[in-house]
Amino acid sequence: MFIETNRLIIRDLIEQDAEALLEIKYDKQVMKYHPAFFGENATIDFIKVVIAFFQSIKERGVIYDEKYPERGCLSAVCLKDSGVVIGVITFNQHTHVNEWHVGWYFLSRYTGQGYASEAGAAASDYFLEAISLDYISADVRDDNPASFRTAQKSGFKLIEKRIGFDYDNPDCNVEDVGSCSYYFQKLNKNKTRA
Template sequence: MKILETERLILRRQTVEDAAFMLELWNDPSWIQNISDFGVRTVEEARNRIASGAIEQYAKWGYGFYLTELKDGGIPIGICGFAKRDFLEDPDVGFAFLPRYWGKGYAYEAASAVMEYGKSVLGFTRIAAFTSEENEASGKLLEKLGLQFEQLIPYPGGDERVRLYSVSV
């Protein structure tokens, strides 16, 4: 189900048919370094993770992380969207793209559209985001999107701290 369209991208809901792509994304070294190692190693595990993750989020919250693909050819390049996490008061925007698509403006294009969608369609009045302390590139993109660094906060379940950003929309 298509959610958004930009000049170069289509953002749509993930389906279990996206398992091979999501398996590649989740096991990319940049994902593991900057987000987490989900321990998903097979297409079947990826299908299950999509069903219990993105698809469940769409049903529960009406939003989630959308598969982002190139309009030209329908090639999946990453994900972008919102999560509702127990440890944050506001929904948080997030994005992740395969490294071969970095530096082309896709993350900014997708995240800008998602932010506007959050405000105009979902009715958000405030949007949060967080990054690992080391992830400077994502922090710069969040600031370009209008979010401002607030503080370092503990990430639940571990010793790691993350950089919290937010913006009123």
């Protein structure tokens, strides 16, 4: 994958991205909202294995491994002018509901500048077309207003506030927690609807 926007390049992972991915994994915002990203105690060696896995998928000429669609695709988001990796875009199938999902994780020092919504819009459009999806979804924790705005600016529409069991956020699966996420969808503008 190679997507170019006004300020960003979204591309396949390379081995040299390992340090940046480790920094993203342990960024304070990523740890707050998605501590399970790359697992609880990810190491540089584990991240290199993850990169090798995604490279092997790309070498086969596919976007994701059809045998494991829940693993999806992980792409680096880089500043166009310097090539510095500032975040990642995730794309995977939530097999429990048979929906494709996009997500974004960025280093704190690059948030609040519109990079996530620029990347989210471009990547979701790419996946909608590349896989010919009717729609793509995004889930945002209800205590993450920045990601809520990113979803909206990326062209997603709020569908509902989710209450109850959350497959991706086990912290919500206890009594008396209440609503834990907002569910968004972005429609493929090029698909005909009945």
